[in-house]
Amino acid sequence: MKKLELVKGDVLQRKGDSNSKVFLVEQGLLYAYTIDEKGKEHIFMFAPKGWIVADISLAPNTSELYIEAIEDSVVIEKKRSSELNNTSNIKLERRIAVLQNRVIMLMSASAIERYSHFIKTYPEIVQRVPQRMIASYLGITPEALSKVKSAKMKNNKK
Amino acid sequence: MKKLELVKGDVLQRKGDSNSKVFLVEQGLLYAYTIDEKGKEHIFMFAPKGWIVADISLAPNTSELYIEAIEDSVVIEKKRSSELNNTSNIKLERRIAVLQNRVIMLMSASAIERYSHFIKTYPEIVQRVPQRMIASYLGITPEALSKVKSAKMKNNKK
DNA sequence: CTCATTTCTTAATCTAGGTTAATGCATATT
DNA sequence: AATATGCATTAACCTAGATTAAGAAATGAG
Numbered sequence: 001m002k003k004l005e006l007v008k009g010d011v012l013q014r015k016g017d018s019n020s021k022v023f024l025v026e027q028g029l030l031y032a033y034t035i036d037e038k039g040k041e042h043i044f045m046f047a048p049k050g051w052i053v054a055d056i057s058l059a060p061n062t063s064e065l066y067i068e069a070i071e072d073s074v075v076i077e078k079k080r081s082s083e084l085n086n087t088s089n090i091k092l093e094r095r096i097a098v099l100q101n102r103v104i105m106l107m108s109a110s111a112i113e114r115y116s117h118f119i120k121t122y123p124e125i126v127q128r129v130p131q132r133m134i135a136s137y138l139g140i141t142p143e144a145l146s147k148v149k150s151a152k153m154k155n156n157k158k
Numbered sequence: 159m160k161k162l163e164l165v166k167g168d169v170l171q172r173k174g175d176s177n178s179k180v181f182l183v184e185q186g187l188l189y190a191y192t193i194d195e196k197g198k199e200h201i202f203m204f205a206p207k208g209w210i211v212a213d214i215s216l217a218p219n220t221s222e223l224y225i226e227a228i229e230d231s232v233v234i235e236k237k238r239s240s241e242l243n244n245t246s247n248i249k250l251e252r253r254i255a256v257l258q259n260r261v262i263m264l265m266s267a268s269a270i271e272r273y274s275h276f277i278k279t280y281p282e283i284v285q286r287v288p289q290r291m292i293a294s295y296l297g298i299t300p301e302a303l304s305k306v307k308s309a310k311m312k313n314n315k316k
Numbered sequence: 317c318t319c320a321t322t323t324c325t326t327a328a329t330c331t332a333g334g335t336t337a338a339t340g341c342a343t344a345t346t
Numbered sequence: 347a348a349t350a351t352g353c354a355t356t357a358a359c360c361t362a363g364a365t366t367a368a369g370a371a372a373t374g375a376g
Contacts (some may be wrong), residue, residue, distance in 0.1 A: 029286055043295040044255075046283050052249055070287060091210055092250040097193070098203075099257035106264040107297040111363070125204050128187055129228060131324065136191070137201040139265040144363055146325050224355050269333070289354065302333055 001078050006030075006069040006128045012053075019055040020080045023047075028073025032065045034104055044100070046070075054080060058097045064104065091093035106139055111148050114138045159236050164188075164227040166250070170211075177213040177221035178238045179236075181205075186231025190223045192262055200265045212238060217254045230264065264297055270307050272296045 003026070006012070012023060015034065023030070030047045032055070044065055047053040053075075055063040101121075104114065105114050115138060119126050135145040161184070164170070170181060173193065181188070188205045190213070202223055205211040211233075213221040246294050259279075275295060277284050284292065293303040 029283070031287075031291065041294055042297070043291055046280065046287070046295065048283060052253070056253075070291075089247060089250065092247065092254065095210070095214075096250065096253055096257065098262060099254065103257060103260055103264065106261065122204065123204060125187070129189075129204065130322090132322095133189065133201055133228075136199055139200070139203065141364060142324070143326085143365080147363085150325085288352095299334060300354070301335080301356085305333085308355085 001076065002023055003143040004075050004077055006073045006075065008069055008072055010069045011066060012069070012075070013055065013063050013065065013067040015063055015066055017063045018061050019057060019059075019065075020061065021128065022054040022080050023067065024078065025049050025053065026074040027071060028071045029076070029084045030067060030069050030073055032067045034065055034108065036108045039085075040108070042104065043145050044103060044107075045122060045158070055100075056080075056093055057100060058094070058098045064100070099113050111138065111140045111144055112151065115152075159234065162233050162235055164231045166227055166230055168227045169224060170227070170233070171213065171221050171223065171225040172223055173221055175221045176219050177217075177223075178219070179213060180210055180212040180236045180238050181182050181225065182234040182236065183207050183209050183211065184232040184234060184255065186227060186229045186233075188225060188227050188231055188233070190225045192223055192266065193274055198266070200262065202261060202265075212237075213258075214254045215258060222258070224283075248279070262315045269296065269302055270309065272298075273303065273306050 003010075004023075006028070012030070013019070014022070025047050027049055029049075030053050032044045032047065032053050034042050034044060036042065045053065053067055055065040055067070057064050105117060109117065115134075118134065118138060131145055132142040135142040138145065140148075162170075162181075164186070170188070171179070183205050185207055187207075188211050190202045190205065190211050192200050192202060194200065201302070203211065211225055213223040213225070215222050263275060267275065273292075276292065276296060289303055290300040293300045296303065298306075
């Protein structure tokens with residue numbers, strides 16, 4: 001738990017780094033973002049004074065996100081594990097991880113990519129739920145989902 | 159903290175209801191969704207066995223979400239406040255609330271609606287950050303954001 | 317088993333937002 | 347001051363996915 005002074009442009013965490021740290025913004029403004037395969041940046045969140053920024057993902061030790069200072073800033077760095085001392089915390093963190101993934105998907109992935117990710121992540125649910133609900137969860141229409149599925153089959157990517 | 163037995167189609171919580179409850183799924187499958195102004199349903203999450211479902215929104219007592227059973231299910235109902243006994247929990251809940259809003263926005267709102275919501279919710283950040291970052295946060299291109307802004311000005315909806 | 321309702325698929329058309337490219341502004345750098 | 351680099355805006359075109367519509371398949375109720 002130490003205090004860090006940052007100047008505009010400093011990068012606190014890179015994709016692939018350990019994600020065991022949590023940063024509390026004491027002053028200034030940071031932001032967290034991903035960069036997709038095409039090199040495009042997608043801003044996941046802004047973190048002004050008083051907010052916490054962290055990559056809270058399901059993968060144990062690989063950050064999905066870059067965290068960077070937009071302005072000169074002061075942050076407190078904590079170990080994430082110190083937050084994990086009770087059950088409700090763990091459940092809440094899992095929820096955040098799922099939502100983080102969902103936001104990144106919605107921002108950066110096409111219908112096909114979203115569907116592929118969904119069936120990989122929730123294979124049991126795919127079986128138990130009507131197509132129109134999956135479409136709605138993915139943020140597309142049932143008609144578009146039909147198209148996606150037949151496109152996938154033709155490509156043997158079933 | 160009581161146990162509820164649900165049959166397929168039972169609605170646990172409606173938009174506008176108190177959101178002070180958290181449901182732990184012991185068996186079956188539930189889902190949480192919003193309905194937009196046009197009557198269209200947007201599925202926010204599925205909740206199979208072992209998951210928690212709840213509307214964790216910033217507004218104190220008005221759920222944004224409907225929660226409903228897709229299959230016959232058994233859930234444990236808890237008071238949400240019982241989860242709120244320490245600081246890190248409150249911070250985590252705030253993060254979830256923000257992410258919940260963000261997912262709903264990304265799923266159901268047009269570029270104009272997303273921008274309007276953003277400037278209302280984070281007026282300070284709009285001033286401190288380049289346009290291209292706001293566009294990226296909204297999930298649109300800087301060019302599209304330019305269009306949106308000039309469209310808004312013409313409509314006096316500035 | 318039959319009729320009704322909902323779900324899924326396919327196809328034709330439409331549109332919001334993406335892509336590309338050119339231009340004007342700022343802010344840096346020498 | 348002059349040049350360079352990045353940011354914002356505008357406009358012409360393009361494309362993924364929405365909308366609309368109709369038929370086929372599945373599910374359900376009596």
